[in-house]
């Protein structure tokens with residue numbers, strides 16, 4: 270969610286952060302800004318003595334960093350961004366400017382200089398607005414700085430060296446990181462904490478407000494100090510009406526002021542007009558329209574995958590739309606539009622030479638890449654998309670929609686729907702394999718499972734999780750238990766390797782057949798497919814198979830965990846449309862587990878929307 274409305278102004282812009290600093294990236298993305306990262310190659314070697322102030326030096330360095338990136342991006346394939354942000358953080362003490370230490374001795378010199386004293390941290394920021402006319406790059410720079418004062422405690426030699434040996438000082442101005450171990454050195458801070466970390470977010474937002482929402486005439490008559498970042502309804506309407514979009518308004522050229530230039534007599538009318546427009550027009554519903562377009566973007570992505578566009582563009586020189594079109598038997602005009610949308614979504618690079626894959630496309634969308642989600646995309650295109658076209662019925666009826674898509678009754682979710690033909694089964698398995706590979710390592714690492722020597726992954730499909738468990742725990746034997754048809758195909762997904770000897774497949778139906786015996790049972794994204802009745806049935810089977818002390822590892826999306834709320838709620842809707850089950854909250858899982866004799870629940874949040882839970886079987 271975008272908390273600061275002015276950040277939302279940049280959502281449609283191509284914003285580039287010209288910085289390799291992970292802290293800056295984190296601060297800005299936490300603020301809801303969408304941007305690309307292109308680290309600057311500008312060498313921080315300006316002559317410090319030629320600047321009257323330390324912040325003058327920081328601002329100039331920030332500007333040069335941003336300009337270097339703007340001109341490199343413009344030259345390289347004419348990819349002109351709309352905005353490039355550069356920043357430079359320095360520490361000053363006793364008239365000296367400290368940057369990043371070059372080695373441990375240098376870090377020692379810096380930190381001992383700061384010990385027991387107050388120093389200033391300046392971050393200079395440059396916002397470079399770019400445009401391209403007649404192939405020439407035009408830039409407009411606005412810059413500012415922020416100062417924060419920090420006081421260090423007296424640091425003992427021992428502490429100093431211990432800190433230096435931690436490695437933390439090396440990539441940080443002044444040789445410390447206030448946000449991590451370096452926080453222990455700090456007695457007090459005056460000013461913006463994030464400014465010390467590397468980016469003065471608050472001042473940046475205020476600067477954007479100034480750029481995008483110039484003061485109204487009455488504000489100029491009665492100057493108001495903006496101590497806070499103005500709320501959306503104060504300003505949002507202004508710029509969209511005045512500026513005709515989200516271009517930053519120039520104070521001297523804003524449209525209201527242009528009218529005012531017509532003369533004193535015209536001024537009153539012009540102002541009145543401006544105010545009337547402001548009063549009557551609601552904010553432009555940008556976000557709403559973006560949401561509306563969401564399904565078109567998804568379909569463009571899925572169609573490009575279906576046509577294997579990203580396979581044709583993998584590891585190849587850039588290609589023209591017409592070339593790709595002829596390879597996949599498509600029209601050149603249609604393909605060009607599709608590829609342009611893919612480029613706008615950041616999946617392709619578009620240059621004068623043609624289109625090529627971005628890193629994301631190579632990694633996840635090409636069908637033969639290690640972590641390919643191509644199968645998952647096809648599953649979404651061919652199956653889930655159709656189910657979602659019946660969302661209204663799903664909501665009204667409170668049930669999945671396979672019967673409507675297939676035109677017949679579906680009694681068994683898997684046999685009658687997902688596995689109704691070898692082709693649909695293979696596609697489902699490819700989809701699950703891609704998703705499982707993405708998360709399997711995190712699941713395997715979520716808890717210390719070294720006390721178990723055998724595990725059974727119930728409904729373990731292709732064995733992607735089994736493989737990671739085996740890799741992480743070399744003495745663990747893992748049985749993947751799944752339907753006979755699945756087991757038959759699963760072997761094709763198992764690469765050879767040292768883990769192969771630890772993994773076994775067993776065929777059966779987990780609702781009907783006995784489960785293989787194991788010390789640890791794993792149910793990864795299984796329970797959410799099923800109604801409460803079936804969940805009880807399955808959990809009681811698992812519980813019966815367990816000895817006291819056995820473990821149960823559940824992986825699901827927990828509702829109400831106050832993170833990734835949108836992702837988990839969409840997932841919950843997805844379950845309604847596709848399955849007999851639902852996502853559940855931590856409390857619900859805890860109750861279910863306790864009811865079946867599993868206690869000591871531990872929960873670990875994983876990347877994305879998944880959560881891992883581990884519980885132990887108590888003596889019955």
Ligand SMILES: Cc1cn([C@@H]2O[C@H](COP(=O)(O)OP(=O)(O)OP(=O)(O)O)[C@@H](O)[C@H]2O)c(=O)[nH]c1=O
Nearest residue numbers: 288289290292357358441442445446447465466467
């Ligand atoms: C005082 C302090 C600094 N930093 C980091 O120090 C680097 C400054 O160097 P820079 O030259 O401004 O930036 P860079 O890291 O070289 O990146 P770039 O923008 O590419 O020049 C930035 O990373 C900051 O976060 C912290 O992480 N914590 C702190 O408490």
